[in-house]
Amino acid sequence: MRYFVLIIILLLSYNYIWGQSPQKLRISQLKDNFYVYTTYKDLGGYMFPSNSMYLVTKEGVVMFDTPWDTSQCQPLFDSISARHQSKVVMAIVTHYHDDRTAGLEFLRNAGVMTYSSKLTYELCTEFNEARAEYIFTKDTSFSIGEYGFETFYPGEGHTRDNLVIWFGKQKILYGGCLVKSTENKSIGNIKDANMSEWDVSIRNIIKKYPKTKYVIPGHFDWKSNQSLNHTLNLLKQHKN
Ligand SMILES: [Zn+2]
Known part of the structure:
Protein backbone atom coordinates (compact mmCIF):
# COMPACT_ATOMS: atom_id res chain seq x y z
CA MET A 1 0.00 0.00 0.00
CA ARG A 2 2.80 2.37 0.94
CA TYR A 3 4.44 1.82 -2.44
CA PHE A 4 1.17 2.29 -4.22
CA VAL A 5 0.72 5.70 -2.55
CA LEU A 6 4.30 6.62 -3.37
CA ILE A 7 3.79 5.73 -7.03
CA ILE A 8 0.62 7.82 -7.20
CA ILE A 9 2.48 10.79 -5.66
CA LEU A 10 5.34 10.36 -8.14
CA LEU A 11 2.91 10.19 -11.05
CA LEU A 12 1.08 13.29 -9.85
CA SER A 13 4.29 15.28 -9.41
CA TYR A 14 5.53 14.08 -12.81
CA ASN A 15 2.35 15.39 -14.33
CA TYR A 16 2.68 18.59 -12.30
CA ILE A 17 6.21 19.26 -13.55
CA ASN A 33 13.74 49.87 -8.10
CA PHE A 34 15.42 48.41 -11.18
CA TYR A 35 13.93 45.23 -12.67
CA VAL A 36 14.78 42.98 -15.60
CA TYR A 37 11.82 41.32 -17.26
CA THR A 38 12.08 38.55 -19.81
CA THR A 39 9.57 37.34 -22.38
CA TYR A 40 9.98 34.37 -24.70
CA LYS A 41 9.40 33.60 -28.35
CA ASP A 42 8.91 30.09 -29.68
CA LEU A 43 11.63 29.72 -32.32
CA GLY A 44 11.31 26.24 -33.82
CA GLY A 45 10.23 24.72 -30.50
CA TYR A 46 12.85 26.58 -28.43
CA MET A 47 11.57 29.30 -26.12
CA PHE A 48 14.07 32.07 -26.91
CA PRO A 49 14.38 34.61 -24.06
CA SER A 50 14.45 38.39 -24.56
CA ASN A 51 15.49 40.77 -21.76
CA SER A 52 14.05 44.21 -21.14
CA MET A 53 14.02 46.45 -18.08
CA TYR A 54 11.72 48.64 -16.08
CA LEU A 55 12.35 51.24 -13.38
CA VAL A 56 9.88 52.20 -10.66
CA THR A 57 9.94 55.94 -9.89
CA LYS A 58 7.76 58.25 -7.82
CA GLU A 59 6.26 59.50 -11.07
CA GLY A 60 5.41 56.06 -12.44
CA VAL A 61 7.19 53.19 -14.16
CA VAL A 62 9.57 53.60 -17.10
CA MET A 63 10.05 50.66 -19.47
CA PHE A 64 13.18 50.07 -21.51
CA ASP A 65 12.07 48.06 -24.54
CA THR A 66 8.76 46.21 -24.80
CA PRO A 67 7.87 42.52 -24.44
CA TRP A 68 8.76 40.48 -27.53
CA ASP A 69 5.71 38.34 -26.89
CA THR A 70 2.91 40.92 -27.00
CA SER A 71 0.54 38.53 -25.23
CA GLN A 72 2.67 39.34 -22.16
CA CYS A 73 2.05 43.12 -22.21
CA GLN A 74 -1.11 42.91 -20.11
CA PRO A 75 0.31 40.35 -17.63
CA LEU A 76 3.37 42.62 -17.25
CA PHE A 77 1.15 45.66 -16.59
CA ASP A 78 -0.93 43.65 -14.09
CA SER A 79 2.17 42.47 -12.31
CA ILE A 80 3.65 46.00 -12.14
CA SER A 81 0.43 47.38 -10.75
CA ALA A 82 0.12 44.58 -8.14
CA ARG A 83 3.78 44.68 -7.06
CA HIS A 84 4.41 48.40 -7.06
CA GLN A 85 0.93 50.00 -6.96
CA SER A 86 2.14 52.05 -9.89
CA LYS A 87 1.56 52.26 -13.60
CA VAL A 88 3.74 52.51 -16.68
CA VAL A 89 4.02 56.11 -17.87
CA MET A 90 6.93 56.07 -20.29
CA ALA A 91 8.89 53.68 -22.52
CA ILE A 92 12.05 53.91 -24.62
CA VAL A 93 13.04 51.38 -27.29
CA THR A 94 16.70 50.75 -28.13
CA HIS A 95 16.50 49.55 -31.75
CA TYR A 96 13.90 48.74 -34.37
CA HIS A 97 13.74 44.91 -34.21
CA ASP A 98 10.50 43.44 -32.88
CA ASP A 99 12.12 42.00 -29.74
CA ARG A 100 12.38 45.67 -28.67
CA THR A 101 9.37 47.29 -30.34
CA ALA A 102 6.56 44.70 -30.64
CA GLY A 103 4.61 46.10 -27.67
CA LEU A 104 4.72 49.77 -28.72
CA GLU A 105 1.17 49.82 -29.98
CA PHE A 106 -0.15 48.25 -26.78
CA LEU A 107 1.78 50.83 -24.75
CA ARG A 108 0.56 53.74 -26.82
CA ASN A 109 -3.04 52.55 -26.48
CA ALA A 110 -2.51 52.33 -22.73
CA GLY A 111 -1.54 56.02 -22.65
CA VAL A 112 2.19 55.43 -22.18
CA MET A 113 4.53 58.03 -23.71
CA THR A 114 6.75 56.04 -26.08
CA TYR A 115 10.17 57.22 -27.30
CA SER A 116 12.80 56.14 -29.81
CA SER A 117 15.64 57.79 -31.69
CA LYS A 118 14.84 59.35 -35.04
CA LEU A 119 16.90 56.66 -36.80
CA THR A 120 14.98 53.88 -35.02
CA TYR A 121 11.72 55.54 -36.00
CA GLU A 122 12.80 55.64 -39.64
CA LEU A 123 13.91 51.99 -39.62
CA CYS A 124 10.63 50.94 -37.94
CA THR A 125 8.83 52.68 -40.79
CA GLU A 126 11.05 51.04 -43.43
CA PHE A 127 10.68 47.52 -41.98
CA ASN A 128 7.07 47.84 -40.93
CA GLU A 129 7.64 47.56 -37.18
CA ALA A 130 5.59 49.36 -34.53
CA ARG A 131 6.79 52.94 -33.97
CA ALA A 132 7.21 55.16 -30.94
CA GLU A 133 5.18 58.34 -30.61
CA TYR A 134 8.04 60.70 -29.68
CA ILE A 135 11.53 60.88 -31.13
CA PHE A 136 14.87 62.27 -30.01
CA THR A 137 17.57 63.24 -32.48
CA LYS A 138 20.73 63.00 -30.34
CA ASP A 139 21.95 61.43 -27.09
CA THR A 140 19.41 62.57 -24.53
CA SER A 141 19.22 62.76 -20.74
CA PHE A 142 15.88 62.02 -19.13
CA SER A 143 14.86 62.71 -15.59
CA ILE A 144 11.75 61.27 -14.04
CA GLY A 145 10.80 61.27 -10.37
CA GLU A 146 13.97 60.76 -8.36
CA TYR A 147 15.87 59.06 -11.23
CA GLY A 148 17.93 60.12 -14.21
CA PHE A 149 19.34 58.24 -17.17
CA GLU A 150 20.75 58.94 -20.60
CA THR A 151 20.68 57.36 -24.04
CA PHE A 152 23.99 56.81 -25.83
CA TYR A 153 24.41 55.91 -29.46
CA PRO A 154 27.90 54.34 -29.74
CA GLY A 155 27.75 53.57 -33.48
CA GLU A 156 26.52 50.66 -35.57
CA GLY A 157 26.66 47.05 -34.40
CA HIS A 158 23.83 44.55 -34.06
CA THR A 159 21.82 47.06 -36.10
CA ARG A 160 22.42 50.52 -37.54
CA ASP A 161 20.41 52.24 -34.81
CA ASN A 162 21.21 50.28 -31.61
CA LEU A 163 21.66 52.47 -28.55
CA VAL A 164 22.31 51.84 -24.87
CA ILE A 165 20.84 53.35 -21.70
CA TRP A 166 23.06 54.47 -18.85
CA PHE A 167 21.97 54.94 -15.25
CA GLY A 168 24.99 56.89 -14.02
CA LYS A 169 24.27 56.96 -10.30
CA GLN A 170 23.68 53.22 -10.11
CA LYS A 171 26.28 52.36 -12.79
CA ILE A 172 23.78 50.19 -14.63
CA LEU A 173 24.25 49.82 -18.39
CA TYR A 174 21.26 48.54 -20.31
CA GLY A 175 23.01 47.25 -23.41
CA GLY A 176 20.19 45.63 -25.38
CA CYS A 177 21.08 43.44 -28.37
CA LEU A 178 24.34 45.27 -29.08
CA VAL A 179 25.74 43.44 -26.06
CA LYS A 180 25.96 39.62 -25.95
CA SER A 181 25.50 37.69 -22.74
CA THR A 182 28.51 35.81 -21.32
CA GLU A 183 26.24 32.80 -21.78
CA ASN A 184 26.40 33.25 -25.59
CA LYS A 185 28.90 31.09 -27.48
CA SER A 186 28.55 32.96 -30.78
CA ILE A 187 27.65 36.42 -32.03
CA GLY A 188 24.09 35.31 -32.96
CA ASN A 189 21.72 37.15 -35.30
CA ILE A 190 23.85 39.28 -37.67
CA LYS A 191 21.30 39.70 -40.44
CA ASP A 192 21.22 43.48 -40.03
CA ALA A 193 24.59 43.88 -38.35
CA ASN A 194 27.59 46.00 -39.24
CA MET A 195 30.40 43.51 -38.59
CA SER A 196 33.20 45.99 -39.24
CA GLU A 197 31.91 48.65 -36.83
CA TRP A 198 30.45 46.56 -34.01
CA ASP A 199 33.70 46.21 -32.04
CA VAL A 200 34.43 49.95 -32.43
CA SER A 201 30.98 50.70 -30.98
CA ILE A 202 31.56 48.36 -28.01
CA ARG A 203 34.90 50.09 -27.36
CA ASN A 204 33.13 53.45 -27.48
CA ILE A 205 30.82 52.22 -24.71
CA ILE A 206 33.74 50.96 -22.60
CA LYS A 207 35.52 54.28 -23.07
CA LYS A 208 32.48 56.31 -22.10
CA TYR A 209 31.38 54.09 -19.21
CA PRO A 210 34.54 52.42 -17.88
CA LYS A 211 32.99 51.48 -14.53
CA THR A 212 29.83 49.43 -14.86
CA LYS A 213 28.28 47.49 -11.99
CA TYR A 214 25.63 45.79 -14.08
CA VAL A 215 25.42 45.24 -17.83
CA ILE A 216 22.15 43.90 -19.19
CA PRO A 217 22.36 42.18 -22.61
CA GLY A 218 19.36 41.76 -24.91
CA HIS A 219 19.17 38.01 -24.47
CA PHE A 220 20.18 35.30 -21.97
CA ASP A 221 21.92 35.58 -18.63
CA TRP A 222 22.85 39.00 -17.21
CA LYS A 223 24.42 38.06 -13.88
CA SER A 224 27.98 38.77 -15.11
CA ASN A 225 29.12 42.34 -15.83
CA GLN A 226 31.79 41.11 -18.27
CA SER A 227 29.49 40.98 -21.28
CA LEU A 228 31.08 43.97 -23.07
CA ASN A 229 34.47 42.25 -23.16
CA HIS A 230 32.76 38.97 -23.97
CA THR A 231 31.08 40.64 -26.97
CA LEU A 232 34.50 41.84 -28.18
CA ASN A 233 35.81 38.26 -27.88
CA LEU A 234 32.86 36.85 -29.82
CA LEU A 235 33.38 39.44 -32.57
CA LYS A 236 37.07 38.56 -32.77
CA GLN A 237 36.21 34.85 -32.89
CA HIS A 238 33.72 35.53 -35.68
CA LYS A 239 36.34 37.39 -37.74
CA ASN A 240 38.82 34.50 -37.53
ZN1 LIG B 1 17.46 41.12 -29.96
Missing part, protein backbone atom coordinates in the same frame (compact mmCIF):
# COMPACT_ATOMS: atom_id res chain seq x y z
CA TRP A 18 5.77 18.23 -17.18
CA GLY A 19 2.19 19.34 -17.61
CA GLN A 20 3.07 23.02 -17.03
CA SER A 21 2.96 25.35 -20.01
CA PRO A 22 6.33 26.99 -20.76
CA GLN A 23 7.22 30.13 -18.84
CA LYS A 24 6.17 33.28 -20.67
CA LEU A 25 7.15 36.15 -18.42
CA ARG A 26 9.88 36.35 -15.80
CA ILE A 27 10.51 39.41 -13.64
CA SER A 28 13.69 39.72 -11.56
CA GLN A 29 14.76 42.54 -9.29
CA LEU A 30 18.17 43.85 -10.37
CA LYS A 31 18.69 46.39 -7.59
CA ASP A 32 16.35 48.65 -5.63
